[in-house]
Amino acid sequence: MSSKITIHDVARLSGVSIKTVSRVLNREPNVKADTRDRVQAAVATLNYRPNISARSLAGSKAYLIGVFFDNPSPGYITDVQLGAIARCREEGYHLIVEPLDSTADDVEAQVAPMLANLRMDGVILTAPVCDNAIVMDALEREDIPFVRISPGSDLDRSARVGMDDRLAAYEMTRHLIDLGHKDIGFILGHPDHGATHLRRQGFVDAMGDAGLPVRPERMEQGYFSFRSGFEAAERLLSDEDRPTAVFASNDDMALGVMAVANRLRLNVPETLSVAGFDDTPGAKVTWPQLTTVRQPIAAMAGAAADMLLTGVTWDEGARPPSRLLDFELVVRESTGPSPRLGLTNG
Amino acid sequence: MSSKITIHDVARLSGVSIKTVSRVLNREPNVKADTRDRVQAAVATLNYRPNISARSLAGSKAYLIGVFFDNPSPGYITDVQLGAIARCREEGYHLIVEPLDSTADDVEAQVAPMLANLRMDGVILTAPVCDNAIVMDALEREDIPFVRISPGSDLDRSARVGMDDRLAAYEMTRHLIDLGHKDIGFILGHPDHGATHLRRQGFVDAMGDAGLPVRPERMEQGYFSFRSGFEAAERLLSDEDRPTAVFASNDDMALGVMAVANRLRLNVPETLSVAGFDDTPGAKVTWPQLTTVRQPIAAMAGAAADMLLTGVTWDEGARPPSRLLDFELVVRESTGPSPRLGLTNG
DNA sequence: ACGTAGTCAGACAGCGCTGTCAACTACAAT
DNA sequence: ATTGTAGTTGACAGCGCTGTCTGACTACGT
Incomplete structure (x- = not known):
């Protein structure tokens, strides 16, 4: 028709x-x-x-923005897509989603053909692909601009968007301290992930600024998975001498903490406060609902798309542009006043 | 280069x-x-x-398959994408994802431009868009083939893929019955959703076949959300006279049941068995982990892509092809033997 | 009256492929 | 040897746009 x-x-x-x-x-x-x-x-x-094909054949633009990801948290990637598409649509661009197996040997072979036959105008790289050198090499070789979302390494290799993980962790810790908690457990994220260090730093800084000690036995290693959070929580909570609050570096692990609390019959938040990070859908699908930090994921993706559409460039030798977006502390029911308030003091 | x-x-x-x-x-x-x-x-x-643009400009194919969705469960849409892409890549096709606001007045305006400027070779419609007449009208007007995943209405309007929801619910109910449960609560899904009726039917059939009564006060209306499951569970479980097992029509609601059980200090699965449906990521991020039905979502999307790529056609007057895929009962820790086993018997 | 910019619009040649059609080969059937 | 037929290849004209270049027309100063 x-x-x-x-x-x-x-x-x-x-x-x-x-x-x-x-x-x-x-x-x-x-x-x-x-x-x-x-x-x-x-x-x-x-x-x-x-007609888009005709336009891109005749002209220099393809009207296509790519999103590369690998085995992401589903909520994360959906938000990224929604955020990026919203911005793209305004300009008549479309989104090509390309899952990658970035740990495989043939990443090059996965990326090269798609780069060559759709000549995308730009690519958004999300978690862990955003730290993959092979992918970035291929992109640079083909002269395709890319923006990374919350990269963990090689920060100045490309434009990027992100949020202030350290400050967010700082404020969450502050929230706990304001509730009267003095003995707070912390579960670290995956050591390879850039955000892990920043979140820990925020926690440590907040404790320090409040004159509270950071006891090494209150810091447990996790790997961002439910299971690792569960196991860390078992170590943290099994003993009678336990913290009154646990701050996990992401929601999945916080959910693991809640599961352990349930099992040990520790009431949340009366006996134990639990805080997460990310505001994944799971945070609301639990009881009590999780206090967490909302990452502006869609907004970050939108900003990334925007940089691509308006053309990110930077002078040789200068640092590429980076955009830091605001997070939001989402206080729900899993955090409450410390049970030791006014009691054990000293 | x-x-x-x-x-x-x-x-x-x-x-x-x-x-x-x-x-x-x-x-x-x-x-x-x-x-x-x-x-x-x-x-x-x-x-x-x-070069894809040149190919599609010169020829009749666009090498593009679209996926339309609206406000989906993130895990669901991610699986759909992965399944569809895997199949598309084999043929050198790419995936365009297009979120829609299918309840808005301007659906037509959202769909029409993208249909006109990328002339996709086919479109996959997922839940709730797959039951949206305006979108289907637009697709038909533009002569773009489409396959629907688990449509709820107008079944013969297009080719479709799905699974046997009734049988899956039947088998889950059977699983509960085999564990000795005789008094089982059931939480219905959203009344507008096609699968809701089928799942209820499976439950009713299994109870009937086992000679067990289906008491109306054991059937509670839900809407597929955590909250609706939570509220239904409160009605179902608050009383001393409560079922020994609850089968919720999806995982989010089952998680709501678990939350209520926790609050009421009902041990799962010792005192109460809980079963869900869908095997969302949330099913594993809870304790105990949820017994549920795994939908072959990626496989369904792959099959849908396959139908599009190989060209779905059917004779005028004949019923369009439909492909039913196998589900899988995933028995985890939230279901166990009935606590009334050998006790109250009659 | 003339030049000199500056503004606006059209002619035309492709972009890198595929569809159509015509031509040529080889080999079997006559 | 002649014709037929299937198998194999190439010439050529676009697909629907954009980039480049050229031309016409306007406004202003001299």
Whole structure:
């Protein structure tokens, strides 16, 4: 039906050449306002939509932005997609999603063909792919701009967006301290992940600033998984001498803590406060609901798309642009006043 | 770098015309084996990748498959994408993901432009978009084939894939009955969702076949959300006269049941068995882990992509093809023997 | 009156492929 | 030897746009 309307039809209807129609479509300068209006009217009445393949074949843009990811948390990747698409749609761009097996030997072989046959205008790299050198090499070789979301290493290799993980962890710790907690357990994230260190730092800084000691036996290693959180919590909570609050570096681990608390019959938050990080969907699907830090994931992806669409460039030798977005402390029911308030003091 | 290799280069290197190269690339018949080999060798040494825009402009295929969704469960949509992409990649196709706000007034306006400017070869429709008439109308108007995943209504309007929800619910109920449960609560899903009815039917059939009564006060309405499951569970479990097992129509609601059980200090599974449906990531991120039904989501999406790629057609008047995939009962720790085993019997 | 910018619009040549059609080969059937 | 037929290849014309270049027309100063 409406499939055969081309730029010619619009040109004919508005009484101009196809080139002028093209100019209007691409918001090029040097078109009289009057002419522009006529063309736009024709576009509207014909319900004309330019053909993307033709545009990208003839021109230099592909109208395609890629998102590469590997085995992500589903909630995360969905948010990334929604955020990026929202921004892309405004400009008539589309999103190509490409899952990668970034630990495999053939990453190169997975990436190269797609880079060569769709020549995307830009690529967004999410967790762990954003730290994969092979992927970045391929992108650079093909001259395809990319923006990384919360990269953990090689920070100045590309433009990036992220949030202030340290400050977020600081504020969450502060929240716990304000509730009267003095003895707080902390579960670390995966050691390979860039955010892990920052979150720990935030915790340590907040404790220090409040004049509270950070006892080594209150810091447990985790790996961002439910199971690792569960196991860390068992070590942290089994003893009678236990912290009154546990701050886990992500929600999955916090959920593990809640599971252990349930098993040990520790009431949350009366006996034990639990805090997470990320605000994954799971945070709400538990009882009591988890106090956590909301990452502006969709906004970060939107910002990444925006950088790609407006053209990220930076001077040779200068640091690439990076955009830090605001997080939000989401206080729900899993944190409450310390049970030792006014009691054991000293 | 490798950006400028065209079909001409391949043709020159292998000493044939570009048309013959094109034939080899498209696996067309009538090319001598010897010639084919020479061309393929040239493709390999040049590391040539055909340009998708040019292909789709010149030919009839766009090499693009769309996935439309609206506010999905993140785990669900991720699985769909992975399943579809795996199949698409084999054929050199790419996936365009398009979130829709299918309850908005302007669905038409959201869909029409993308249909017109990327002329996708096919579209996969997932829950709730798969029951949206406006979207289907638009697709049909543009002559774009589409396959629906687990549609709830208008079943014969398009090809579809799905699973046997009734049988799965039947088997889960059977599992509970085999554990000795005779008094089982059931939480219904959202009344608008096609699967809701089928799952209830499976439950009812299994109870009937086992000679067990289905008491109306044991059937509670839910809406697939954690909260609705929580509330239904409160009604089901608050009384002393409570079922020994609860089967919720999806995992989110089952998690709500677990939360209530925790609050009421009912041990799962010793005092209360809980079963879910879907095997969402949340099912594992709880303690005890949830017994549930694994939907072959990725496989369904792969099958849908496959139907699109191989060209779904059916005779006028005939029923469109539908593919039913196998589910899997995932027995974890949330279900166990009935506490009334051998006690109250009659 | 003339030049000189600056503004606006169109002609035209492809982008890198595929579809169509025509041509040529080889070999069997006449 | 002649014709037929299937198998194999290439020439060529676009697909629907954008980039480049050229031309016309306007406005202003001299």
